[in-house]
Every structure is written in C-alpha cells, then in structure tokens.
Amino acid sequence: MVKQQYDANLLPDMLPIYYTRHFPQKIFCRWLAYGCSPQPLSNREMSFTLADDVYLRYLSISNQKELQELLQKKCPYKLDIGAVYNTKPSVGRHNAVVLARELVFDIDLTDYDEIRTCCQEAKVCEKCWLFMVIACEIIDKTLREDFGFQCILWVFSGRRGIHCWVSDYEARILDSPGRGAIASYLCLIAGGENQSKKVHLGNENLHTSIRRSLNIIDNYFEQLLQEQDFFATSEGLNAFLKLIPDETLRSQVAKKLEKLPQSSLERWTSFVSTYEAYCRENGNAMRKLKYLTEEIKIQYCYPRLDVNVTTGFNHLLKSPFSIHPKTGKVSIVFKSSNVKNFKLDEVPTINTLLDDMSTDSSVHQNNMKEAVKTFQEVVFLCEKTEAMRKRNNANTSIEF
Ligand SMILES: [Zn+2]
Known part of the structure; x- marks a missing residue:
C-alpha cells in the first residue's frame, strides 16, 4: 500500500466523485433549512470558489437534487455559506434583507503567532493545535452555560483553525449589536x-x-x-x-x-x-x-477570535465538509467533548477517501463516517428544538 500524496491538480477529477459519494448532501440540506424557519432553504445564500479563484456569490438551492446538479455543474473548489434572506438571493437583487444567520466564531492559529513558538503563519502541528483544543472547550462551555445555547456545531476549517456555528433560533435571529456583545464577552485579550x-x-x-x-x-x-x-x-x-x-x-x-x-x-x-x-x-x-x-x-x-466574523451578519463562512483546496483536507465536524483527541493527520483527505488502497484509507473513512454522524446529531437536535419552539409559540398564541 502506498501513501498517496495530495495533488491539487487532480481536484477537477476528484471533486465530482467526492460530492456524489462522500458529501452528506441530504443532511446538509436539512441543516440549512431548519424546518423552513424563518424562510425556506432557497432563501439561503451559498457561494462557490471555482478553479482559478473565480468566485460565485448569491447561489441558492431548493432541495438536494438542485444541490447535486449545481455541484456537478460548477465543481466548486470551496463552498461557503451565507445568510438567509427574505427572498431568493441573487446578484441583481439589492433590496434583499438578511433575516437570519447562525452565530459564528472563527478561531485561526495565525492569530496566535505572537505566542506560539513551534510554527508561524500557515504552518500548524500537533503542538500548536493544543491552542485550538483550549479555545474550543472554553467557547463551547461559555455558549452553553452562560448563554444557554444547545445547537452548537464545531467544524475543522481545513488547515489551521476551527469554526463554531450556533444554530439555536435565538442565535440565528440575533442582530449585529447582540452578536458584538457576545463576541466582546468572549474577548479577554485586548490591544495590538x-x-x-x-x-x-x-x-x-x-x-x-x-x-x-x-x-x-x-x-x-x-x-x-x-x-x-x-x-x-x-x-x-x-x-x-x-x-x-x-x-x-x-x-x-x-x-x-x-x-x-x-x-x-x-x-x-x-x-x-x-x-x-x-x-x-x-x-x-x-x-x-x-x-x-x-x-x-x-x-x-485564552481563545483569540476573529471578531468581525462573529459580528458581521452576512460574513460568508466555509461550509462543513468543504475541501480545503491547499491541503485536500475535509472540513469535518467534530464533538467539542472529544476535541482533545482530534489528530490533524487523521483528518480525511479527498484523495484517501477516493483511494481504497492508500495506507490511511481505513482511518480516514472511519473518521469521515464519525464526522457525518456527529453532524447528523446536531442537525436532529436543531430540528427537535425548532419543532418545540414552534409548538410553544402555537400554544402561547392560543392562550391569548
Ligand atoms: Zn505548531
């Protein structure tokens, strides 16, 4: 068995297979729709980065079939997720209003260059990954215990950081000052x-x-x-x-x-x-x-956040299960309770997923399955809390 090196030149051949066989399309669509609250799936903005850095914004899909067709047609090197609008997003529509957006956090090891001694800039190793472990545990606990959020999705960014998506309804409809207040609450390190x-x-x-x-x-x-x-x-x-x-x-x-x-x-x-x-x-x-x-x-x-990502309403953020074009790594979903066992070299890459003969194949396949399972669990929890919220709302309106 051989260790297959990742080769970005092969992406146009690998991506269509990855999207069809490995990308969890069905659960992905369910995640982005949240039981159609506050708007249907088609009002959500997606953006694609194509080969040669061509950037397509204001894409949208109504169902899994359209997603599959769009992925095959455009073969995006990278997928980003934007906000939910009051109407179907499109390039020419300037009066569209943002109605909802997950509360997101972006933590990147480059913001630790001042203190980490093992690596700088784009480099990352198991030693500096420990900063991400600490950041994840602190932010996760704070969001749950101080703010009462439950639907929290943790995603590996693909290279040197992590993203957190808070999907509770209250978080999704939070306005910009509200997002800013939560970001400041989580900022203890100040000064240039x-x-x-x-x-x-x-x-x-x-x-x-x-x-x-x-x-x-x-x-x-x-x-x-x-x-x-x-x-x-x-x-x-x-x-x-x-x-x-x-x-x-x-x-x-x-x-x-x-x-x-x-x-x-x-x-x-x-x-x-x-x-x-x-x-x-x-x-x-x-x-x-x-x-x-x-x-x-x-x-x-303590975690060093990119505050602008949290505060901004329509800041696009890399989708879970997107491929990082430079590393070939999958942006896998992981459990915060298990972050200390996260191993960078065990993150599935597109080439090992597609090649059963590679040495890492079984570990990577297994970790991909785990990541999809964790994703499903969060989506099911989102759907359950959303259904409960709707039922409570219905009960309250009957009482009045
Ligand atoms: Zn390092």
Whole structure:
C-alpha cells in the first residue's frame, strides 16, 4: 500500500466523485433549512470558489437534487455559506434583507503567532493545535452555560483553525449589536502589537465564566509550557517579564530566572513562588497584582477570535465538509467533548477517501463516517428544538 500524496491538480477529477459519494448532501440540506424557519432553504445564500479563484456569490438551492446538479455543474473548489434572506438571493437583487444567520466564531492559529513558538503563519502541528483544543472547550462551555445555547456545531476549517456555528433560533435571529456583545464577552485579550500586557482582570472577585475558563486552561497549562517553551529564549523571557507591572517584583523575578535552566516550566514555578512571597510581604502589591498569574495564563492560552466574523451578519463562512483546496483536507465536524483527541493527520483527505488502497484509507473513512454522524446529531437536535419552539409559540398564541 502506498501513501498517496495530495495533488491539487487532480481536484477537477476528484471533486465530482467526492460530492456524489462522500458529501452528506441530504443532511446538509436539512441543516440549512431548519424546518423552513424563518424562510425556506432557497432563501439561503451559498457561494462557490471555482478553479482559478473565480468566485460565485448569491447561489441558492431548493432541495438536494438542485444541490447535486449545481455541484456537478460548477465543481466548486470551496463552498461557503451565507445568510438567509427574505427572498431568493441573487446578484441583481439589492433590496434583499438578511433575516437570519447562525452565530459564528472563527478561531485561526495565525492569530496566535505572537505566542506560539513551534510554527508561524500557515504552518500548524500537533503542538500548536493544543491552542485550538483550549479555545474550543472554553467557547463551547461559555455558549452553553452562560448563554444557554444547545445547537452548537464545531467544524475543522481545513488547515489551521476551527469554526463554531450556533444554530439555536435565538442565535440565528440575533442582530449585529447582540452578536458584538457576545463576541466582546468572549474577548479577554485586548490591544495590538505595541501593548505588552493585554489582560486586566482588576481586583474584584473573578466572574464565574473566567474561573471556569481558567480551570480549563489549568488542564493544559503545563503541557503548553513544556511544548511551547514560551520563556526559554531571551526574547520570550523579556516578553514575559513585561507582563509584570510592578518594577520591584519584575527585577526580583528577572534575577531568579536568569540563574535557572531555560525550561519554561521551571521558570514559571519559580516566578509563581517569588510572586506569592512578594504578595505576602507587601499588602499593597497584593491588591494591585491580585490576579497576575491568572492574567498571564489567559494571555498565553485564552481563545483569540476573529471578531468581525462573529459580528458581521452576512460574513460568508466555509461550509462543513468543504475541501480545503491547499491541503485536500475535509472540513469535518467534530464533538467539542472529544476535541482533545482530534489528530490533524487523521483528518480525511479527498484523495484517501477516493483511494481504497492508500495506507490511511481505513482511518480516514472511519473518521469521515464519525464526522457525518456527529453532524447528523446536531442537525436532529436543531430540528427537535425548532419543532418545540414552534409548538410553544402555537400554544402561547392560543392562550391569548
Ligand atoms: Zn505548531
């Protein structure tokens, strides 16, 4: 058996087969229609990126048959999903109004370039993937426990990030300021390149949501310190020292850390004990630096969102089960409860799915099946909550 290399030049031959045999068309249409609420499937915008980056917007379909025909006719390299309009979307129609759109989150490892040490830009490995694991667990818990959302779909972006689609009715009809408010709630890291310390938690009791996020971070913090080794280089160490606002403490820590071996875990442990001793002796510092360790953990671990994607009503987002044209990887759906077991090299690629003889074939086929099953579960939950919502609405209107 041979390990088949992905070759983008073969996409025109592979895509029609992939769309027919592997793309979960039926459940995909059911997902986008949500029992026709608030509008039929045909009012939803889809967009295709064709070979040579030709971009088609305002496409729409009424049923699975039309989807299959459109996919075969256009053979898109990439599929994106847009909003639901009050009318069938089309290029010439300028008075169309957006009625609904999933609340979406886009987390991309390029936004972690400032802190990750293993890779930069388009590169990604198992080590920096841990940032995505933490982001997924924190966002998922926050959306469920603080906002009460249930219909949450997690999708691998195809290369170096993850997308979250919140499909509860209340989330889909949320206006732009509402989306902005949820995005800000999830933004604890603020400030551009020139600002060293980007997290400020004050000195009041910590919000439950922040406590919960810190508990998640604590599950992975040691591993991150060992794998990323943030403070091993003089550059990394300096960036870390800049996060200590108190000059006396900073120079005490600097002196201690210089004498230590370069291991970030040892340096962190030494910092924490120096900090705690300093606070014990100095009540004033204790008040000012109450959450310093928490602030540093958040700066190195908390999710970094692309806020514009969440706030925008008709920002297009890559569809689940679309292929990433550069990697050949399928944008698979995964369970947030299982994200820590997500393995980048076990993500199905279009070439292994189409080639039974390749070494990865059985693992990839299996993971594709799992991904479709997870997708189905979320869609069934969406349909069930939508039916319940309609029944409740009907009951309330009878009472009045
Ligand atoms: Zn990496």
